[in-house]
Amino acid sequence: MKDLKRIFGLCVVLFVAVLFHLLAQGQGSGQGAAGGKKAKAGAPQKKNFLISRPVPSPEAVERGQKLFVTQCGFCHGARATGGESGPDLVRSVVALRDEQGELIGPIIRKGSADKKMPPFNMTDAQVKDIASFLRERQQAAINRGAYPLQNLVTGDAKRGEAYFTGAGGCVKCHSVSGDLKGIGTRYTPANLLPRFLYPGPARFGPQPGDKPPAPTMVTVTPSNGQAVSGTLEQLDDFTVALRDGAGYYRSFARTDGLKLDVRDPIAAHEALLSKYTDADMHDLLTYLVTLK
Amino acid sequence: MNLRQLLTSVSALLLPALLAGQGLDLSKLGQPPTDSWPTYHGDYTGRRYSPLKQINQSNVKQMTLAWVYRSTPPPGGGAGSVVKATPLVVNGVLYFASPDHCWAIDARTGRELWHYSWETSGGIHIGNRGVGMYKDWIYFETPDNWLVSLDAKNGKERWRLEIADVKQEYFSTPAPIVIKNHVIIGVGGDSLDVPGYLESRDPETGKLQWRWNSTPRKGEPGAETWPNPEAMEHGGGMTWVPGSYDPDLNLIFWPTGNPNPVMSGQGRRGSNLWTASIVALDLDTGKLKWYFQCSPHDTHDWDATETPIMIDGEINGQPRKLLAQSNRNGYFFVLDRTTGQNIVSTPFINLNWSKGVDPKGQPIPDLAKEPKTDGTLVMPASGGAANWPPPSYDPDTGLFYVNSAQSYSIFFLTDTDDKPQGYGGRDQSLLSRSTLKAIDYKTGQVKWMHEYPGRAGGGPGILTTAGKLLFTGDPHGNFVAFDPADGKILWHAQLGANVGNAPITYELDGQQYVVTGGGDSLYAFTLLK
Numbered sequence: 001m002k003d004l005k006r007i008f009g010l011c012v013v014l015f016v017a018v019l020f021h022l023l024a025q026g027q028g029s030g031q032g033a034a035g036g037k038k039a040k041a042g043a044p045q046k047k048n049f050l051i052s053r054p055v056p057s058p059e060a061v062e063r064g065q066k067l068f069v070t071q072c073g074f075c076h077g078a079r080a081t082g083g084e085s086g087p088d089l090v091r092s093v094v095a096l097r098d099e100q101g102e103l104i105g106p107i108i109r110k111g112s113a114d115k116k117m118p119p120f121n122m123t124d125a126q127v128k129d130i131a132s133f134l135r136e137r138q139q140a141a142i143n144r145g146a147y148p149l150q151n152l153v154t155g156d157a158k159r160g161e162a163y164f165t166g167a168g169g170c171v172k173c174h175s176v177s178g179d180l181k182g183i184g185t186r187y188t189p190a191n192l193l194p195r196f197l198y199p200g201p202a203r204f205g206p207q208p209g210d211k212p213p214a215p216t217m218v219t220v221t222p223s224n225g226q227a228v229s230g231t232l233e234q235l236d237d238f239t240v241a242l243r244d245g246a247g248y249y250r251s252f253a254r255t256d257g258l259k260l261d262v263r264d265p266i267a268a269h270e271a272l273l274s275k276y277t278d279a280d281m282h283d284l285l286t287y288l289v290t291l292k
Numbered sequence: 293m294n295l296r297q298l299l300t301s302v303s304a305l306l307l308p309a310l311l312a313g314q315g316l317d318l319s320k321l322g323q324p325p326t327d328s329w330p331t332y333h334g335d336y337t338g339r340r341y342s343p344l345k346q347i348n349q350s351n352v353k354q355m356t357l358a359w360v361y362r363s364t365p366p367p368g369g370g371a372g373s374v375v376k377a378t379p380l381v382v383n384g385v386l387y388f389a390s391p392d393h394c395w396a397i398d399a400r401t402g403r404e405l406w407h408y409s410w411e412t413s414g415g416i417h418i419g420n421r422g423v424g425m426y427k428d429w430i431y432f433e434t435p436d437n438w439l440v441s442l443d444a445k446n447g448k449e450r451w452r453l454e455i456a457d458v459k460q461e462y463f464s465t466p467a468p469i470v471i472k473n474h475v476i477i478g479v480g481g482d483s484l485d486v487p488g489y490l491e492s493r494d495p496e497t498g499k500l501q502w503r504w505n506s507t508p509r510k511g512e513p514g515a516e517t518w519p520n521p522e523a524m525e526h527g528g529g530m531t532w533v534p535g536s537y538d539p540d541l542n543l544i545f546w547p548t549g550n551p552n553p554v555m556s557g558q559g560r561r562g563s564n565l566w567t568a569s570i571v572a573l574d575l576d577t578g579k580l581k582w583y584f585q586c587s588p589h590d591t592h593d594w595d596a597t598e599t600p601i602m603i604d605g606e607i608n609g610q611p612r613k614l615l616a617q618s619n620r621n622g623y624f625f626v627l628d629r630t631t632g633q634n635i636v637s638t639p640f641i642n643l644n645w646s647k648g649v650d651p652k653g654q655p656i657p658d659l660a661k662e663p664k665t666d667g668t669l670v671m672p673a674s675g676g677a678a679n680w681p682p683p684s685y686d687p688d689t690g691l692f693y694v695n696s697a698q699s700y701s702i703f704f705l706t707d708t709d710d711k712p713q714g715y716g717g718r719d720q721s722l723l724s725r726s727t728l729k730a731i732d733y734k735t736g737q738v739k740w741m742h743e744y745p746g747r748a749g750g751g752p753g754i755l756t757t758a759g760k761l762l763f764t765g766d767p768h769g770n771f772v773a774f775d776p777a778d779g780k781i782l783w784h785a786q787l788g789a790n791v792g793n794a795p796i797t798y799e800l801d802g803q804q805y806v807v808t809g810g811g812d813s814l815y816a817f818t819l820l821k
Contacts, residue, residue: 052414052458088522088713090484091485091526091713096460096461096484097459141483141484141713142483142484144483144714145718147718150665150666150704150706152665193667197702197722200722200723200747234768238770273700274642274700278660278668281702
């Protein structure tokens with residue numbers, strides 16, 4: 001079951017990625033605010049692919065945020081993205097080159113007459129906390145894999161139901177009182193949307209009770225042999241491999257006489273991908289969310 | 293024989309040996325590659341076509357493994373451990389790189405001659421496309437944006453220069469391209485809205501010769517395509533894939549990356565020149581001669597960083613100097629490379645984001661398919677219909693070959709601020725299927741295609757040869773030889789890992805080799821003796 005293995009592998013990768021995101025959010029780099037779950041003290045600070053600089057401690061970020069909002073936010077904006085009179089500090093070259101306050105400290109304390117920035121009386125520790133908060137803001141912008149999604153349930157459930165039973169053809173394989181019973185409670189909208197569009201590896205993180213999609217079935221008939229059926233393990237231009245009903249792995253060279261019958265149970269989902277309008281997609285999601 | 297005659301005879305005997313010991317003979321640069329592969333694309337056309345034909349349709353079935361080189365230690369693990377570099381071959385030595393690492397190995401045997409390691413200070417370690425060479429010097433770029441020059445003889449560092457700031461989230465993957473006395477270097481990095489540029493540097497000293505900014509500065513031409521100076525100075529447009537060069541026009545043709553913020557366009561209304569474009573720059577000055585914007589106001593991460601291939605072809609019976617590209621956004625473009633005038637704009641996959649093309653041949657984006665907070669379903673995905681892996685053009689068939697992806701993704705807008713930052717959105721890929729396509733450059737029509745079985749998108753680079761062979765990898769770890777005329781499979785070998793670069797070929801001692809990456813290793817194939 002190469003596909004299943006791959007899916008399992010992807011699940012593991014995604015699970016690890018989600019852990020990283022949770023850790024990163026715990027360290028205050030969630031885009032929403034510095035108020036996520038806190039990482040255990042002393043837990044190793046694992047880096048993700050996009051973040052190559054040290055992640056500041058959530059405590060320092062929290063202290064820095066409070067200071068920033070009260071002292072700096074009026075001009076630079078509460079999120080440090082700039083305001084009426086102060087520049088953006090998330091993408092500021094000085095703030096990016098700064099490590100622990102050594103570059104921004106002198107500016108904070110001296111102010112800038114030509115930019116009409118007054119001096120602020122801050123301790124070294126406070127400057128460091130501000131630097132931690134700015135780093136957290138920068139890493140929140142960099143860490144796109146953790147950007148939170150907004151409301152996805154914007155469609156019309158009635159139209160979604162009509163699509164489900166009509167144009168979408170979903171009822172050919174699915175039933176709202178059978179396999180899809182309670183699907184609206186099993187998944188968040190962000191998980192449900194990609195799953196119904198194309199069932200596959202876990203998206204936006206694994207969910208409890210996740211099941212891999214039904215395997216692809218295949219029947220192989222060698223030119224002078226008996227047909228063998230099973231779940232598809234591997235298919236390329238040169239070989240086909242399956243696991244038969246008894247659990248044995250069988251592989252065959254794809255020679256000219258070999259007949260191949262591949263039955264992909266989710267082919268209908270693929271066919272719909274180029275047919276959906278965005279309205280269909282939103283309506284269908286909104287309908288599925290109502291299936292409690 | 294007098295003394296002078298004796299000396300002359302001895303010199304004559306020694307001369308070939310001396311030459312063989314030397315570095316790159318610069319006259320080889322730009323010539324069709326035979327006993328060497330001295331620059332990223334083999335020559336400057338970008339077509340990756342070799343005139344070699346010892347290995348051909350009649351004997352390709354006898355092709356066998358000559359050597360394997362595993363690039364241990366795995367450089368950084370993850371995506372960075374896959375060999376994405378196109379190796380160079382000069383005087384029987386093969387040079388290639390991965391993030392933070394550079395190697396010289398014997399092109400006949402795979403034996404390691406030296407291995408240079410760089411101590412990194414950060415940057416995204418996603419890949420390295422290879423090295424550049426000038427005489428005895430090797431150049432490569434690191435993820436933390438240093439241009440490092442090595443002595444090709446022994447891998448000793450000559451000098452290092454910082455070419456971009458890793459703390460601003462630049463990272464560098466390109467292969468430097470050496471043309472005359474210019475080392476052309478691009479940069480990358482689109483995490484935090486930095487402006488792109490392309491530089492030319494002196495091969496001996498690394499001194500800056502010129503810099504071209506891929507977004508305008510205040511008051512410059514092109515500024516009218518941005519709402520304000522802040523937007524264009526944070527506008528992206530990275531230069532991370534090597535372009536091509538026409539010596540007659542003395543122009544380099546360079547593709548540029550997506551604009552920033554990547555998926556939220558509300559802070560950068562306008563077409564956002566010169567991002568997601570193909571630009572023609574004067575080799576000696578870096579001055580812009582013409583541009584063609586492949587994705588005006590892109591919001592889907594569709595860098596135009598796919599190789600623009602030079603074709604000396606014919607349109608309506610007239611000989612034309614052309615430039616062809618299979619773009620990440622799903623369009624196949626053909627331009628007149630003297631003027632930049634558009635000749636062909638034809639989709640090569642099923643796409644749904646464009647309302648056709650404008651009078652200049654540039655696609656018109658459908659605003660309804662920009663990322664939205666509740667998602668839009670778009671073909672292709674952000675990874676694109678094609679990407680950086682180099683395509684090929686075969687002058688014998690007149691066809692342009694690309695491994696294409698029919699892919700689908702939901703694009704979400706996550707940052708609705710007037711001044712978004714970073715990506716400002718994300719996409720969730722749903723499905724991708726990979727197909728090798730042979731495109732008629734005159735029309736953009738697909739002459740033949742080969743769909744690889746399975747759910748796997750994209751595909752690696754391509755090599756075509758005068759032996760009437762097309763080499764590439766499939767999504768299942770096979771290295772495959774196709775008939776470029778009709779797509780028939782003629783030979784394959786299972787490498788155990790996907791090809792991650794583009795194959796090359798060269799002939800030494802009357803023996804032709806074909807070398808490909810597969811995972812973290814290089815594999816060389818040749819004919820049984």
